[in-house]
Amino acid sequence: MVKINGKEEDAAGISVAQYLENLGCDAGRVAVEINEEILPKKEYAATILKENDSVEIVRFVGGG
Amino acid sequence: MQEDILKIGPKSFHSRFILGSGKYSMKLIEAAVRDGGAELITVAVRRANTKEKESILDYIPEGVTLLPNTSGARDAKEAVRIARLGRELGCGDFVKIEIMRDSKYLLPDNEETVKATKILADEGFVVMPYMYPDLNAARDLVGAGAAAVMPLASPIGSNKGLATKDFIQILVDEIDLPIIVDAGIGRPSQACEAMEMGVDAIMANTALATSGNVALMASAFKDGINAGRKAYLAGLGRVLNRGGDASDPLTGFLRD
Known part of the structure; x- marks a missing residue:
């Protein structure tokens, strides 16, 4: 299992780019961190999610 | 009047x-951006x-600089992590550091804020730290490489105005960076008062969000801030401790 935004998901084996696409997420509008390291956008396609990875996918929202 | 520019980083x-x-x-x-001139x-x-497909970025007019904050951070390490993610979102190097350990009063942790400022300034961020108005902490923020200092007027979201007025004045007088009052400003008159003191800019959110008309209140804030700025640049008239001082000439009328 891969922990994505705090939830366990069966996402091991797919690429970050594929995961975002499945999510319907515009890769240009998010930032991705894997195991507390930022993943540069150009590596989304080649980076395969592994068992026990901890992933954060964030975006901008309204705030002060 | 000469062009009046605010330089941050x-x-x-x-x-x-x-x-x-x-x-x-x-x-x-x-x-709000249009009517407030932000x-x-x-x-x-x-x-x-x-669930949410639309992005806030689609609603922010071109030419506006984005200032991602680190809200949610409880220490310097978390703030640095959020700041880096914010930069990765691809909208520039500005960051407003916000570090809070307490969720009741939402007061900033100055010590952790200084630490995060140092790390992020060294990484090339334009760091604008939200802080409790303390002169020593402000000097440490200057030393850490901050691009501005953002003291609170009163607790975040309270709309209570300039509760820390005298301490903000000390920062205005002693700190050689833009001083931006952030948090607690509830009315345009309070924004105006802060600007009259020589504060360089005002940040407001809840005052607009909880008003009856966000865009109209943004416009009112713009007017208040501009009025206060002009008054500061003009130099306020003096205050008499006792007595009055006629505005009209006292001679040459009816009596010799």
Whole structure:
């Protein structure tokens, strides 16, 4: 299992780019961190999610 | 009047109103930016979820500089992590550091804020730290490489105004960086008063979000901030401790 935004998901084996696409997420509008390291956008396609990875996918929202 | 520029890091701004984008509809942001004349707008970084497809970035007019905050951070390490994620979102190097350990009063942790400022300034961020108005902490922020100092007027979201007025004045007098009053300003008159004191800019969010009309209140803030700025540049008239001082000539009328 891969922990994505705090939830366990069966996402091991797919690429970050594929995961975002499945999510319907515009890769240009998010930032991705894997195991507390930022993943540069150009590596989304080649980076395969592994068992026990901890992933954060964030975006901008309204705030002060 | 000479052109009045606010310089923060590498950027120059004509507006002295920094707009928050929280707690109101994204659809109102464009009108608030327009009517408030804001050139700098804060946003937060949060987990992406599948339900909301639209992005706040679609509602922010071109030419406006984005100021991502680190809200949610409880220490310097978390703030640095959020700041890096914010920069990765691809909207520049500005960051407003916000570190809070307590959720009741939402008061900033100055010590952790100084630590995060140092790390992020060294990484090339334009760091604008939100802080409790303390002269020693402000001097440490200057030493850590901050591009501005953002003291609170009263607790975040309280609309209570300039509770820390005298301490903000000390920062205005002693700190050689833009002083931006952030948090607690509830009315345009309070924004005006802070600007009269020599504060360089005002940040407001809840005052607009909880008002009856976000865009109209943005316009009122713009007017208040501009009035206060002009009064500061003009130099306020003196105050008499006792007695009066006629505005009219006292001679040459009816009596010799």
